[in-house]
Amino acid sequence: MTARSLIPFSRRERTIIPGFGLTLGITLTHLTLIVLIPLAALVLRPWELGLAGFIEEVTQPRVLAALRLSFGTALGAALVNAVFGLAVAWMLVRYDFPGKRVIDAIVDLPFALPTAVAGIALTSLYAPNGWVGQYLEPLGIKVAYTPLGIIVALTFIGLPFVVRTVQPVLEELDAELEEAAACLGATRLETFIRVILPVIFPALLTGFALALARAVGEYGSVIFIAGNMPMVSEIAPLLIVIKLEQFSYAGAAAIGVAMLVISFLMLLVINLLQRWSRRWAGV
Secondary structure (H helix, E strand, C coil): CCCHHHCCCCCCCCCCCCCHHHHHHHHHHHHHHHHHHHHHHHHHHHHHHHHHHHHHHHCCHHHHHHHHHHHHHHHHHHHHHHHHHHHHHHHHHHCCCCCHHHHHHHCCHHHHCCHHHHHHHHHHHHCCCCCCHHHHHHHCCCCCCCHHHHHHHHHHHHHHHHHHHHHHHHHHCCHHHHHHHHHCCCCHHHHHHHHHHHHHHHHHHHHHHHHHHHHHCCCHHHHHHHCCCCCCCCCHHHHHHHHHHCCCHHHHHHHHHHHHHHHHHHHHHHHHHHHHHHHHHCC
């Protein structure tokens, strides 16, 4: 029996970093002030209308159309980013080519670029008389002022979330696993599905969730390219702003609560998929 084992269990060793009690108190205080109190205020405000008034507010055809558009386009953009974000991350990790560092830096531009500037740039690019839109218009493809334009804008602002989430996992992936699979006769597709995808899938889901969450609440880059036509290209965040300008604070909060509930359910499903994917990967 060593001298260390004779020290009473109740004594705690002093450490340089703060202890559990202090860090827990700081964490709970921060979360309460920054997250819980604002969310509580958002949830409580619509009940000024009563239950019937709340249901009537969020089930108006214009509100339902805006919610469908916001979450539908956000989901579509996140799926596009999941595919092409994985491709970009794969290219940056697996290949060396001239201008690689420049492309790597360009991926982060949507983080730094003001969303309003991004919206104006995309609108001028895809408008019927824009650099790209003038060639798409004769083909019957209209991007600006349509839901397709919203997906383009949300894809632009969400791409870095997928790339920066998947990239570190690909960098840590052992290339010997792929070589072993090839030696055992696996094709490239089989190697990707059975060896690579189970390892990177949790990170890919995380990037997908981050891109989806950012897209659902995006406002600045969307209002310029959407056209903001009710029942066609009007997003839910814009409808909230309209309600606030009309001093209908309870109505705006009601739409916000509806978005909060739908977002929570979507993220819950994604978290369940992440748990399943970790078991699939054997993590």
